Every structure is written in structure tokens, then in C-alpha cells.
Amino acid sequence: MSRWPALAVLCAGQLMVILDGTIVNVALPSIQQSLGFSQSSLGWVVNAYLIPFGGLLLLSGRFGDLFGRKRVFLTGLTVFTTASLLCGLAQTSTLLLIARFLQGVGGAVTSSVTLAMVVTMFTEPTERARAIGVYSFVQSAGGTLGLLLGGVLTETVGWHWIFFVNVPIGAAAVVLAGRNLAPERGTGQGRSTDTLGAALITAALMLAVYTIVGATDHGFGSLHTLGFGLGALVLLAAFLVRQAKAEDPLxxxxxxxxxxxxxxxxxxxxxxxxxxxxxxxxxxxxxxxxxxxxxxxxxxxxxxxxxxxxxxxxxxxxxxxxxxxxxxxxxxxxxxxxxxxxxxxxxxxxxxxxxxxxxxxxxxxxxxxxxxxxxxxxxxxxxxxxxxxxxxxxxxxxxxxxxxxxxxxxxxxxxxxxxxxxxxxxxxxxxxxxxxxxxxxxxxxxxxxxxxxxxxxxxxxxPENAPPASTTSQSAEKAGKDTASA
Missing domain, CATH: 1.20.1250.20 (MFS general substrate transporter like domains)
Incomplete structure (x- = not known):
């Protein structure tokens, strides 16, 4: 199948993830009234999504390189779609927060490899610029569209539908992605995974995002913000030390x-x-x-x-x-x-x-x-x-x-x-x-x-990354196979 329909599938998945970052904002008052959130806890409807999303992007992107980006994309899209259904069905605040966390996980896994797949599919400079333009439109306009769509859905059919709308789109995207995206083996088959590095960077990024979003309530000079911020920096430093020493660093x-x-x-x-x-x-x-x-x-x-x-x-x-x-x-x-x-x-x-x-x-x-x-x-x-x-x-x-x-x-x-x-x-x-x-x-x-x-x-x-002469033919062969598959 043509690369352009494949790009449409990638962008459909990405658009759902980007929309979900803002579509919830205008529905917060309705969610609070329906599920009994306190004013102080209502922000966690947003933060429960942001923290795993920000924390897992880097790890998921590396897993795409190691184990195949198509596999990672499909996994993330499936998790995100399932979590969207759970969000819409949630009848208590606790269940909604758990489902939002899972949405953040699925969103991170999906988003982390999308741009890499776009760049891999489109190697000719003019076509690549056009494809990146489509991807960038989805990235930049999706959040703004979420504000409009969230308001319309909340006022017409209720806040549950800001999540339910993802289910048919996500299910169709999973099917189409399975058929149309080129399969990849990944470079890490048979190699060891930097498990410790993965744990350190995921914890550091999640803690950093938690510290930043919490600074609005606690203040930047508070013990809460400074303490958790220092913890994130310590974890990040430990991760960098690990990367310098690991045989196959993340x-x-x-x-x-x-x-x-x-x-x-x-x-x-x-x-x-x-x-x-x-x-x-x-x-x-x-x-x-x-x-x-x-x-x-x-x-x-x-x-x-x-x-x-x-x-x-x-x-x-x-x-x-x-x-x-x-x-x-x-x-x-x-x-x-x-x-x-x-x-x-x-x-x-x-x-x-x-x-x-x-x-x-x-x-x-x-x-x-x-x-x-x-x-x-x-x-x-x-x-x-x-x-x-x-x-x-x-x-x-x-x-x-x-x-x-x-x-x-x-x-x-x-x-x-x-x-x-x-x-x-x-x-x-x-x-x-x-x-x-x-x-x-x-x-x-x-x-x-x-x-x-x-x-x-x-x-x-x-390209700044032009391979040495000894590997040029191998890279060209791989690029040709990828293009043919796409």
C-alpha cells in the first residue's frame, strides 16, 4: 500500500493522543460534579495522564528502535484505545484516575515512534518535508482542536463521550496499521536490554513531570517542589552515569x-x-x-x-x-x-x-x-x-x-x-x-x-549521520527494503 495512506494511519493515532491532552480540560467541571472530585484532587484527572506520558516517551522510543516500531506503535494504540473505553465507563473517581494513567502509558508508547516511522517511510527530501508537515499539523493543531471538540461533546452528549469517541477510531487505526505499516525486526533482537537504565530514566522523568505540575499548587520554593526536584535530578544523574558504563545503553x-x-x-x-x-x-x-x-x-x-x-x-x-x-x-x-x-x-x-x-x-x-x-x-x-x-x-x-x-x-x-x-x-x-x-x-x-x-x-x-563507506551498501539495502515494504 502507498506510504500516504500509511501516514494517515499514523497521524490518526497521533491525533487521538494529542487531542486527549486538552479535550479533558473543558470537561473538568462536569467530571467533578459527576464523580465527586474535590477541587484539590480534580487536577489529577489531567496529571494522571501527563505523568506517565512524559515519563515513558524516551523509553518507548528506544524500545521502538530495539524491537520494531510497528510492534511498539500497535501495542501503544491498543492500550490507549482500551484505556479510553475504561475512562468512559468509569463510575468512580478512582477508576477514572487509573484509566487515565493507562491512557498516558498508551499515549506515550504510541507517540514515541510515530515521527521515526514517518522519517523512515519518506526518504526523498521534498516528500519527507511534506510528510513532516502533515505530522506537525497533527501535533500542533490537535491540542487546539481538543478544546473545541471537548466543549461540544460535553455540552451535547456528556463528558463520557470525550473518551468513547476514541474507541471506534482507535480500533480502526489498529486494524489498518496492522495491514499497512511495514514490519520491522528492530536492531535489538537478541541483544540485552538496559533494564536498570530504563528504570532510572522512567522514574526520573515521571518524578520531574510530577514536580513541575505540582509546583502550581505548592510553589517553586516549597519543600515539596525542591525535594522532589532534587530527587529527579539525582535519578537523572544516576541514569547518565549508567549510560556511560553500560554495554548497550538505552x-x-x-x-x-x-x-x-x-x-x-x-x-x-x-x-x-x-x-x-x-x-x-x-x-x-x-x-x-x-x-x-x-x-x-x-x-x-x-x-x-x-x-x-x-x-x-x-x-x-x-x-x-x-x-x-x-x-x-x-x-x-x-x-x-x-x-x-x-x-x-x-x-x-x-x-x-x-x-x-x-x-x-x-x-x-x-x-x-x-x-x-x-x-x-x-x-x-x-x-x-x-x-x-x-x-x-x-x-x-x-x-x-x-x-x-x-x-x-x-x-x-x-x-x-x-x-x-x-x-x-x-x-x-x-x-x-x-x-x-x-x-x-x-x-x-x-x-x-x-x-x-x-x-x-x-x-x-x-545527513550528519552519513555512514562510513563499509556500511553504505548495507544501509542502502535496508532502506530499499523498508521503502518497498511501505
């Missing part, structure tokens, strides 16, 4: 020698951290200051999704082919920073047309150009046998960036709002003042991403 040290891999990961983290101020705080501004309901809020972010789709699907591949991924990325980051800067000027007595909509234009265009450029640069620096790991690392940084952006920006916004309220500032103006500060900090984070990208990233003229 994360080969050679990965950090590739300039574009490390540069793209850092740029991605900073960009996502800043962009999250729009995805989260603009929604709060529309609801709490402008008085929008869930559905109207969802439609309010639709322009960003439409622009992301137009840019990543149609314009980005052409611009990258003509000017190079690095140049396109730098322009895109400046556009994102400009959009966040506009949001930093919102007013407490403003309107959507004058305060929010103008910012959606540079944000949608910038993000739609940035994601394909970053994904292409990150994967260009990885060898074929490490592409699953690079894909997992790329998605891990997106998850860490989202969690970091949520914790830092929401904490700063809340702190600023509380300070203004203490000075007898009207509530609407105090809320707006907090959002303004967060948007401006977000713009600074994106400018930091611009500086890092300008200093480190390079558009490769040929």
Missing part, C-alpha cells in the same frame, strides 16, 4: 554529539514553554474576563488551528525546500514572539476582535512553520538505528515544555493577580494583569528559543 552518549539533535531539543522546549501561555492562558482570559462559554472559547482558538494547518501542510514544505529549515524556523520564532507580545497588551475591558484575534495570526503562521522545521532538523541529526530514540526525545521535550510552561506561567500569573487583588485592584483587571505578565514571559522564552536556534542549529547539506 540512551547512547553519541546522541549528544549531533548538533541538530541537541539544538532542536532545547529550542523545542523553550518554544513550547512559551507557546503554552496561549494554549492555556488565552482560554482563561476568554472565559474569565471576556465571559465566553466552552464552545465559544473553542471557536475562539480555531483561527490558530486553521493557520497552523495551512502553513504546515502547504507552505512550510515549500519554504523549507527553498530557504532551508533553519531560516524558516528563525522567522517563525519571531512571529510567535510577536503574537505573544500582542497578547501581553490585552485589556480587562477589551474584546476578542481587538485583543485576541490579531495575535492569532502571527501565532498560527509562526507555529505552523516552526513545527515542521524543528521536527526535520531534530531527525536530520539521528542515525537510522537511533531515529526512534530521537523521536521519543523530541516528544519528551514537548511534554516537558508543556508541563514547564503550565507550571511557570500559571504560577506567575496567579502571583501577579494575587498581588493586584491585595492592592484592591478590581478582579477583572487583576486577572488581566496576571495574564499580561505570563504572555510577556512566554514571549521572552520564545526569544530565548530564537537565540539558541540561531547559535546552534544548522541546515544540513547532507
Amino acid at each position: 540512551l547512547p552518549p553519541r546522541m549528544f554529539k549531533f548538533r541538530n539533535v541537541t539544538g532542536a531539543l532545547g529550542t523545542h522546549t523553550l518554544m513550547i514553554s512559551g507557546m503554552f501561555s496561549f494554549q492555556f492562558l488565552a482560554v482563561l482570559y476568554m472565559q474569565k474576563v471576556l465571559g465566553f462559554d466552552e464552545v465559544r472559547t473553542g471557536f475562539g482558538v480555531v483561527p490558530v488551528s486553521l493557520l497552523i494547518g495551512a502553513m504546515s501542510l502547504f507552505l512550510a514544505p515549500r519554504l523549507i525546500g527553498r530557504f532551508g529549515a533553519r531560516t524558516v524556523l528563525l522567522v517563525a520564532l519571531l512571529l510567535i514572539a510577536a503574537g505573544l507580545g500582542l497578547l501581553g497588551q490585552i485589556s480587562s475591558d477589551g474584546a476578542y476582535a481587538t485583543d485576541v484575534f490579531p495575535a492569532t495570526l502571527p501565532l498560527g503562521i509562526g507555529f505552523g512553520l516552526a513545527m515542521p522545521s524543528l521536527a526535520g532538523l531534530a531527525m536530520s541529526g539521528a542515525t537510522p538505528q537511533d531515529s526512534g530514540l530521537a523521536s521519543g526525545m523530541f516528544n519528551t521535550m514537548q511534554q516537558v515544555g508543556s508541563s514547564l510552561g503550565l507550571a511557570v506561567l500559571s504560577t506567575l500569573a496567579t502571583s501577579r493577580t494575587n498581588g493586584l487583588l491585595a492592592d484592591d485592584t478590581p478582579r477583572q483587571a487583576a486577572l488581566t494583569g496576571g495574564y499580561q505578565l505570563a504572555f510577556r514571559i512566554g514571549a521572552c522564552l520564545v526569544l530565548g528559543a530564537f537565540a539558541l536556534a540561531a547559535a546552534v542549529l544548522r541546515t544540513p547539506r547532507r
